[in-house]
Amino acid sequence: xxxxxxxxxxxxxxxxxxxxxxxxxxxxxxxxxxxxxxxxxxxxxxxxxxxxxxxxxxxxxxxxxxxxxxxxxxxxxxxxxxxxxxxxxxxxxxxxxxxxxxxxxxxxxxxxxxxxxxxxxxxxxxxxxxxxxxxxxxxxxxxxxxxxxxxxxxxxxxxxxxxxxxxxxxxxxxxxxxxxxxxxxxxxxxxxxxxxxxxxxxxxxxxxxxxxxxxxxxxxxxxxxxxxxxxxxxxxxxxxxxxxxxxxxxxxxxxxxxxxxxxxxxxxxxxxxxxxxxxxxxxxxxxxxxxxx
Amino acid sequence: xxxxxxxxxxxxxxxxxxxxxxxxxxxxxxxxxxxxxxxxxxxxxxxxxxxxxxxxxxxxxxxxxxxxxxxxxxxxxxxxxxxxxxxxxxxxxxxxxxxxxxxxxxxxxxxxxxxxxxxxxxxxxxxxxxxxxxxxxxxxxxxxxxxxxxxxxxxxxxxxxxxxxxxxxxxxxxxxxxxxxxxxxxxxxxxxxxxxxxxxxxxxxxxxxxxxxxxxxxxxxxxxxxxxxxxxxxxxxxxxxxxxxxxxxxxxxxxxxxxxxxxxxxxxxxxxxxxxxxxxxxxxxxxxxxxxxxxxxxxxxxxxxxx
Amino acid sequence: xxxxxxxxxxxxxxxxxxxxxxxxxxxxxxxxxxxxxxxxxxxxxxxxxxxxxxxxxxxxxxxxxxxxxxxxxxxxxxxxxxxxxxxxxxxxxxxxxxxxxxxxxxxxxxxxxxxxxxxxxxxxxxxxxxxxxxxxxxxxxxxxxxxxxxxxxxxxxxxxxxxxxxxxxxxxxxxxxxxxxxxxxxxxxxxxxxxxxxxxxxxxxxxxxxxxxxxxxxxxxxxxxxxxxxxxxxxxxxxxxxxxxxxxxxxxxxxxxxxxxxxxxxxxxxxxxxxxxxxxxxxxxxxxxxxxxxxxxxxxxxxxxxxxxxxxxxxxxxxxxxxxxxxxxxxxxxxxxxxxxxxxxxxxxxxxxxxxxxxxxxxxxxxxxxxxxxxxxxxxxxxxxxxxxxxxxxxxxxx
Numbered sequence: 001x002x003x004x005x006x007x008x009x010x011x012x013x014x015x016x017x018x019x020x021x022x023x024x025x026x027x028x029x030x031x032x033x034x035x036x037x038x039x040x041x042x043x044x045x046x047x048x049x050x051x052x053x054x055x056x057x058x059x060x061x062x063x064x065x066x067x068x069x070x071x072x073x074x075x076x077x078x079x080x081x082x083x084x085x086x087x088x089x090x091x092x093x094x095x096x097x098x099x100x101x102x103x104x105x106x107x108x109x110x111x112x113x114x115x116x117x118x119x120x121x122x123x124x125x126x127x128x129x130x131x132x133x134x135x136x137x138x139x140x141x142x143x144x145x146x147x148x149x150x151x152x153x154x155x156x157x158x159x160x161x162x163x164x165x166x167x168x169x170x171x172x173x174x175x176x177x178x179x180x181x182x183x184x185x186x187x188x189x190x191x192x193x194x195x196x197x198x199x200x201x202x203x204x205x206x207x208x209x210x211x212x213x214x215x216x217x218x219x220x221x222x223x224x225x226x227x228x229x230x231x232x233x234x235x236x237x238x239x240x241x242x243x244x245x246x247x248x249x250x251x252x253x254x255x256x257x258x259x260x261x262x263x264x265x266x267x268x269x270x271x272x273x274x275x276x277x278x279x280x281x282x283x284x285x286x287x288x289x290x291x292x293x
Numbered sequence: 294x295x296x297x298x299x300x301x302x303x304x305x306x307x308x309x310x311x312x313x314x315x316x317x318x319x320x321x322x323x324x325x326x327x328x329x330x331x332x333x334x335x336x337x338x339x340x341x342x343x344x345x346x347x348x349x350x351x352x353x354x355x356x357x358x359x360x361x362x363x364x365x366x367x368x369x370x371x372x373x374x375x376x377x378x379x380x381x382x383x384x385x386x387x388x389x390x391x392x393x394x395x396x397x398x399x400x401x402x403x404x405x406x407x408x409x410x411x412x413x414x415x416x417x418x419x420x421x422x423x424x425x426x427x428x429x430x431x432x433x434x435x436x437x438x439x440x441x442x443x444x445x446x447x448x449x450x451x452x453x454x455x456x457x458x459x460x461x462x463x464x465x466x467x468x469x470x471x472x473x474x475x476x477x478x479x480x481x482x483x484x485x486x487x488x489x490x491x492x493x494x495x496x497x498x499x500x501x502x503x504x505x506x507x508x509x510x511x512x513x514x515x516x517x518x519x520x521x522x523x524x525x526x527x528x529x530x531x532x533x534x535x536x537x538x539x540x541x542x543x544x545x546x547x548x549x550x551x552x553x554x555x556x557x558x559x560x561x562x563x564x565x566x567x568x569x570x571x572x573x574x575x576x577x578x579x580x581x582x583x584x585x586x587x588x589x590x591x592x593x594x595x596x597x598x599x600x
Numbered sequence: 601x602x603x604x605x606x607x608x609x610x611x612x613x614x615x616x617x618x619x620x621x622x623x624x625x626x627x628x629x630x631x632x633x634x635x636x637x638x639x640x641x642x643x644x645x646x647x648x649x650x651x652x653x654x655x656x657x658x659x660x661x662x663x664x665x666x667x668x669x670x671x672x673x674x675x676x677x678x679x680x681x682x683x684x685x686x687x688x689x690x691x692x693x694x695x696x697x698x699x700x701x702x703x704x705x706x707x708x709x710x711x712x713x714x715x716x717x718x719x720x721x722x723x724x725x726x727x728x729x730x731x732x733x734x735x736x737x738x739x740x741x742x743x744x745x746x747x748x749x750x751x752x753x754x755x756x757x758x759x760x761x762x763x764x765x766x767x768x769x770x771x772x773x774x775x776x777x778x779x780x781x782x783x784x785x786x787x788x789x790x791x792x793x794x795x796x797x798x799x800x801x802x803x804x805x806x807x808x809x810x811x812x813x814x815x816x817x818x819x820x821x822x823x824x825x826x827x828x829x830x831x832x833x834x835x836x837x838x839x840x841x842x843x844x845x846x847x848x849x850x851x852x853x854x855x856x857x858x859x860x861x862x863x864x865x866x867x868x869x870x871x872x873x874x875x876x877x878x879x880x881x882x883x884x885x886x887x888x889x890x891x892x893x894x895x896x897x898x899x900x901x902x903x904x905x906x907x908x909x910x911x912x913x914x915x916x917x918x919x920x921x922x923x924x925x926x927x928x929x930x931x932x933x934x935x936x937x938x939x940x941x942x943x944x945x946x947x948x949x950x951x952x953x954x955x956x957x958x959x960x961x962x963x964x965x966x967x968x969x970x971x972x973x974x975x976x977x978x979x980x981x982x983x984x985x986x987x988x989x990x991x992x993x994x995x996x997x998x999x
Contacts, residue, residue, distance in 0.1 A: 036399055037403060037407070050436035050437055051436075053436040053439070067439060067442075107326050108327060110326065111327040118323075128591065129328065129331055129335070134530070136533070137538070137556065139537045139560065143563050144339050144341055144342045147569065147573060148334075148337060148338040150569070151345070166330065167335055170331060185694065188696060190688075192707075193661065194660075194688045195757070196682045196708050196712050201711060228430055231556075243429070247429060251431065251546065252545050259429075263432050266429075267427045267428040270427040271420070278416045278417065288739045
């Protein structure tokens with residue numbers, strides 16, 4: 001039987017080992033890895049192009065619109081609020097984001113814990129109900145809420161925006177926290193109960209501290225979704241203008257460079273937060289591993 | 294699923310055995326607030342939409358005033374008028390989803406399988422993948438509008454190389470809309486793919502090789518079937534929002550005169566024309582198609598993997 | 601459970617009529633068990649037999665579908681885990697990763713508001729010789745050290761009952777032996793009642809005062825390790841604890857202190873006191889290490905049980921002993937362990953041998969023998985391979 005199609009070779013004299021055989025990867029696999037690596041680099045670069053563009057154009061010495069490059073300046077960064085209404089819109093987005101994040105994170109975390117640890121009827125229906133907001137087009141969600149507020153005679157404004165944001169953030173919080181709960185050994189909570197912990201004590205001293213990284217991830221995700229949301233917000237904002245709405249309205253006549261400044265600043269801060277979290281976690285893990293024994 | 298990759302925790306281990314889950318009243322207390330919230334502000338609005346879609350204008354009333362009715366003709370009228378947009382939305386969405394899948398899969402494979410030795414690098418690379426989320430969606434799309442505009446170096450070079458005729462546009466075409474959709478949904482496709490591929494046991498691939506499969510056969514018969522849950526999640530999470538998107542297709546962004554999608558129709562009718570019944574009817578149509586797709590999926594694979 | 605008070609010593613544990621059903625299967629059919637205070641008790645059985653479920657029921661982590669759990673005379677069936685004077689050493693240790701091991705050990709004391717928890721935690725860590733690592737996190741300890749911390753965390757609370765769920769499973773052989781001795785000495789020193797769940801029969805026999813063998817949700821036999829080993833009551837116990845040679849045959853004569861059973865045409869003697877059944881078709885057995893091999897019947901002392909002639913079909917040297925497989929027509933394949941008193945095997949492959957043993961080592965089991973009079977072939981891989989080889993050789997000879 002021809003064996004020319006096999007792509008693994010075993011060094012002579014070495015018995016087959018269980019597990020990935022890393023050191024003896026033949027040339028073809030290594031080349032494929034390189035090809036994939038180059039591709040991934042290009043793909044990631046492609047993903048980052050608009051970000052870089054936005055960042056660069058935040059330094060454009062622009063007049064009305066920010067399309068043609070006129071010169072490099074720091075002016076936009078130092079006078080961010082010069083563009084009329086932009087800082088109000090930004091603050092609105094921040095406030096809405098914080099409130100919506102807190103509410104969605106609390107509600108979503110409770111659901112995630114219930115899903116993972118407890119049996120209850122209507123389990124699949126609940127999962128479906130949580131999945132649908134993530135899967136529904138924003139247009140439908142926005143129009144639906146707006147129609148409901150309309151029929152109830154509720155005035156659209158801050159309140160309705162926050163209600164809308166919490167609604168679509170809950171599902172994402174559940175997914176993120178659920179992943180973290182899944183990695184939590186249930187024996188830990190059992191040990192807590194075995195060691196005379198009341199249900200409240202077990203939650204605060206064991207479950208919550210161990211869930212915290214997941215909860216914080218979920219909160220960060222929720223805030224990002226809320227801050228950047230346009231479609232649902234647009235349908236339910238009434239007289240309030242959030243930052244994305246500001247951009248949309250300005251799109252037709254020309255977006256001031258300060259919008260690029262704010263967006264870039266938010267991007268940098270968020271990325272830094274995420275990177276620092278990951279790097280410190282990795283450093284701590286490394287330090288712990290070194291001290292074993 | 295999708296956003297498991299977002300958390301900074303270790304990759305999730307198996308779900309708790311159903312027998313080990315406790316039956317308790319606490320579950321209800323934990324669930325009730327959130328579930329009630331969603332029933333109030335997700336389900337009820339959908340019902341509102343359905344009700345609104347059957348309404349008729351108030352005779353002699355102002356624009357935007359409607360009364361309860363059962364005018365199912367709203368649906369037939371809307372579909373008759375807007376069927377090009379309906380078809381167009383699904384065509385664009387399918388192409389964008391397929392493109393996103395083709396682009397994302399190798400990327401997810403590289404990060405999830407090839408870089409497994411370095412978990413820190415994996416996390417950093419995935420952070421780069423979701424980095425676009427952190428900058429405004431509108432600005433991202435506008436950036437592409439500028440980068441693909443008539444006087445950008447990209448378009449100019451294409452014209453100089455005679456790939457494009459001198460008076461052609463890149464923006465405002467179906468191509469730019471699909472391009473924008475694909476770009477914006479690549480992270481949605483990559484995350485679930487990564488999640489699944491990250492947990493792929495490489496030894497299956499090695500067993501394939503050991504049993505005389507070429508690299509391509511191994512990929513086709515082992516890797517793809519094993520990563521199917523991720524492919525399905527990613528497809529659902531991409532196709533559905535893409536079908537309903539209207540920013541990319543909007544004329545202020547990457548769209549043109551004849552690229553409008555269902556989303557644009559709904560937006561225009563709702564916010565500009567105040568023609569609520571038509572907007573609602575179109576929303577219901579869109580939602581119904583999506584529910585059918587999700588229903589097919591749930592029937593095949595159940596609800597446990599949804600979240 | 602009175603707050604602030606330690607148990608003075610271990611307590612009795614009584615399980616009465618316990619039944620535990622899960623959706624889809626029944627883990628425990630019917631369990632009645634009494635464990636005296638202060639003893640080291642082992643619950644032994646294969647995976648899925650219900651031993652871990654029993655432990656969790658005693659700890660309060662599961663509720664029985666039916667039945668009562670009584671600790672020290674008090675019915676605790678309806679109480680929650682944190683109300684019971686019971687602590688568990690979990691199979692995965694379940695050390696809290698976000699606390700130092702000192703805080704881990706002090707956890708139970710703090711919950712019960714015991715005075716001076718830190719000092720007592722240090723004392724417990726000294727008991728397991730880990731006090732010098734008190735400030736470390738569990739992730740910084742080796743498997744054996746984590747296991748000792750888990751033990752200290754449970755013992756520090758001086759519970760009336762200490763439950764151990766296969767705590768030594770993840771340790772390598774040498775460490776496991778060491779920990780077995782340590783656990784035993786700690787139990788004697790502190791005087792608590794230990795209930796140790798394991799599937800390792802050697803571990804159970806080494807450490808426990810009393811062993812209960814569990815199978816499919818019920819206890820098959822309970823008693824001192826030596827008694828269980830030398831006088832198993834059922835086929836399951838005979839095969840689970842060590843190895844047994846089992847034969848089926850009718851009882852020939854039943855009068856007097858000694859019964860006779862017909863095995864492959866030979867009369868096998870069994871003391872009446874070692875027989876669970878006295879009439880009809882029975883399963884009779886003897887342990888492999890009690891058997892001796894003889895090249896001819898003349899050297900065999902009179903009064904010994906005798907089977908043969910048979911042919912040696914496999915010889916396996918394993919250092920301390922040599923295992924022989926002998927095929928005796930009518931009796932099947934017999935396993936013989938011979939201690940390697942002299943170098944070199946007693947019998948060679950293919951040779952003809954007779955097997956003899958002292959009748960007082962024979963036992964008759966309580967089970968109804970299988971209707972076709974033969975046991976299903978042993979599922980041990982070596983046995984299967986050897987028997988297959990035998991069949992092929994016979995076919996070749998006949999061809």
